[in-house]
Amino acid sequence: MKYKIPLYIPSLDGNEKKYVSECLDSTWISSKGKFIKEFENSFSSYLGVKYAATVCNGTVALHLALETLGIGKGDEVIVPTFTYIASVSSILYTGATPVFVDSLPDTWQMDPEDVRKKITEKTKAIMAVHLYGHPCNMEELTNIAKSNKLFLIEDCAEAFGSKYKGKYAGTFGDISTFSFYGNKTVTTGEGGMLITDDFYLYEKAYHLKMHGVSPDREYWHTIIGYNYRMTNICSAIGLAQLEKADEKIEKKRKLAKLYNELLKELPVFPHLEHPDVFHTYWMYSILVDSVSTRKELREYLASSGIETRPTFYPVHTMPMFAHQYHKFPVAEDIAIRGINLPSWSHIPEDSVRYVCEQIQKFFNG
Secondary structure, X not given: OOOOEOOOOOOOOOOHHHHHHHHHHHOOOXXXXXXXXXXXXXXXXXHOOOEEEEEOXXXXXXXXXXXXXXXXXXXXXEEEOOOOHHHHHHHHHOOOEEEEEOEOOOXXXXXXHHHHHHOOOOEEEEEEEOHHHOOOOHHHHHHHHHHOOOEEEEEOOOOOOOEEOOEEOOOOOOEEEEEOEOOOXXXXXXXXXXXXXXXXXXXXXXXXXXXXXXXXXXXXXXXXXXXXXXXXXXXXXXXXXXXXXXXXHHHHHHHHHHHHHHHOOOOOEEOOOOOOEEOOOOOEEEEOOOHHHHHHHHHHHHHOOEOOEEOOOOHHHOHHHHHHOOOOHHHHHHHHHEEEEOOOOOOOHHHHHHHHHHHHHHHHO
């Protein structure tokens, strides 16, 4: 079905074509070329971290982070159940065990108190996932990690540019990751980034992502590594995207403000910004009163040419985890009532008004 108003359209109105054309003209189109280092340097400079390493997508960024920290069989990693599957599958790739925690009803992020309850002698790391552009409570999670001598990983796939108490998401953990999939605020089509302030972690991650090749001896591999490299073309697109990142984020926040204003009299509950955070609204999300209302509203909007999507299913409810099913009431409640509305940064105001008018018609019968 072709929607009149799709959920997301990437903004490609900067230097993307110019930089990609330069790649083609130079013939440097694979995993070597000047744009790779330029993108990494610009990205680390933007966030104020020392090291950044490009990779081919956000999922492998998470796997690379876990491998870099030495996490493997017998280890446990605490992760929210309300997240995209990649956060959890990357843990399983290493042979480690994901340990699920519930969410907070106001921010939708992982519950620090539940994190404390789930720590065992096998716990090796906490994975903080910043969902839909809203950061976790990083003060609490940082304190928990430090007091229990655990690694802290930040999954910032949906939270580029978001801040907790004035500090960027991704700059609290030992190691953090980003996704640049086509619907992300900064996109390379497919791609990801790993960042850290630790030189030794950066060196290990870089070594792993390059097939474990020796820096001093051609075609000599000192470890079994991975081909997780980003291409020069993707890096060129990423650099152009990064140049306009602040503009995109400002537009996203204005979009959320407009949605909030237009929907304020209706029985929907927006994913609002907590006072301690700077929310970048990767997706503008709402809750309705029940799963049946969600189904009916989404069908009504689709019939009006408006694409939406449900919030993530809690990972613990999926078939591969059914044998160890536990209740996570907050995550389960958000998951069955949540809807993502069209959220592209350059969506016309009249399109937003049309979406909200259709939602109003639905509730007014």
